[in-house]
Amino acid sequence: MTQPEHKRIAVLGAGSWGTALASLLAANGAEVRLWARDCEQATRIDADHQNARYLPGVTLPEGLRATCDLSRAVEGVEQVWLVLPTKILGEFLASHADTLPRSAIFVSASKGFEPGSGARIDELVERALGDVAFAVVSGPTFAIEVAHGKPAAIAVGSRDAAVAESVAAALRNDHIRCYPNDDVIGIELAGGLKNVLAIAAGVSDGLGFGANTRAALITRGLAEIMRLGEAMGARPETFFGLAGLGDLVLTCTDDHSRNRQFGLRLARGETMDEAVAAIGQAVEGIGAAREGHRLAQASGQEMPITEAVYRVLFEGLPARQAVTELLSREPRSHEA
Incomplete structure (x- = not known):
């Protein structure tokens, strides 16, 4: 060693x-x-x-x-x-x-x-x-x-x-x-925003939408993080590495993830405060959703999954409606 x-x-x-x-x-x-x-x-x-x-x-x-x-x-x-x-x-x-x-x-x-x-x-x-x-x-x-x-x-x-x-x-x-x-900027953006996507994945799984939906959220979530990252000076390849795709897949798919657990609890009808209290540790994706929303607006980048999580947490959008709206959203030409 x-x-x-x-x-x-x-x-x-x-x-x-x-x-x-x-x-x-x-x-x-x-x-x-x-x-x-x-x-x-x-x-x-x-x-x-x-x-x-x-x-x-x-x-x-x-x-x-x-x-x-x-x-x-x-x-x-x-x-x-x-x-x-x-x-x-x-x-x-x-x-x-x-x-x-x-x-x-x-x-x-x-x-x-x-x-x-x-x-x-x-x-x-x-x-x-x-x-x-x-x-x-x-x-x-x-x-x-x-x-x-x-x-x-x-x-x-x-x-x-x-x-x-x-x-x-x-x-x-x-x-x-x-x-x-x-690429310090890319690593930090990936690490912060993947927690937002883990909340989305937890909500989706908690509502019973299944593995197909989870995979779509992870894939499109990575794309929107990359768009913001490039606009802020990060390198695209960082988001395909350990700090990007690696951490994103782990956090969105395994129940050790506090942010995923938070999403699962929201899907069961718990309030934000009840879910955080039950988890007993910081759920970084809550604050990251607010700041991701702010960064997207400031940079002019479209981040629909981050926006949906923000609306669920801070504007009272029902979780099931948020996932349904995401899946029915008309894709842009650059989002293939």
Whole structure:
């Protein structure tokens, strides 16, 4: 197994994905400090060597220590991994800009956009911290499978090849394969908007529309993400890779996906609040639907599936009617 180039890493966010990543990085030999907003949670993780709330049954490596003290978490680290919900990330970065070390590589493992502005995570980091080294990791990876050491492949995006390799070196082992990519915009757009399509797929399946409809939603959903991505400067091939098609298929088809589960619950008649409460973790596709709608309008791109999800969530359009309208919509000449 290749040992990571960097040995001291802070992971900010002790949900399922943050904990799984912290566990992976520590198992690879890094000294990892997992920061939790909840001090009681941090104490329990340290005492029990597991995160019983988010990753029950997974024993965490000895090299992982949890804390609720941000200054302690980031002191002397070479990488700071951001695994916080995007709806609070911009405010968090601005509030703690004086504490976060500018010398570190900042690695985004969250997906989504800032509420109200549609800003990507790389833009939030630059706005709060200035010109710091930045990378984004994305791909078809469920936290529980990564935590149990099952094989996976991850895209590591950075405009600086050396930064991408440093992050890949921390992740890489005999069951995690890393693929560098310099298209940060494409990776972030794909990662945020696939959650919207997963909600659509969950609604469709929950209403009993079947596999044919799901496949159509995935295929046409990928096309509309690509249209927006190209308009915003992303490369088309990024959307056919791990961060695009790979993550999209995983999130739309497997019931480990929180966004798919949210769609299934909406189809059963639950309200948004009831569905989110039952899932118990952030459902990033809700905010991403609002911001995807905003980005589509600003760029002049047609995104009918994203628009349908937005109308279901925020304008009261019945879910069954939304899917029916999508299927009966007259295709444009460029949408073959």
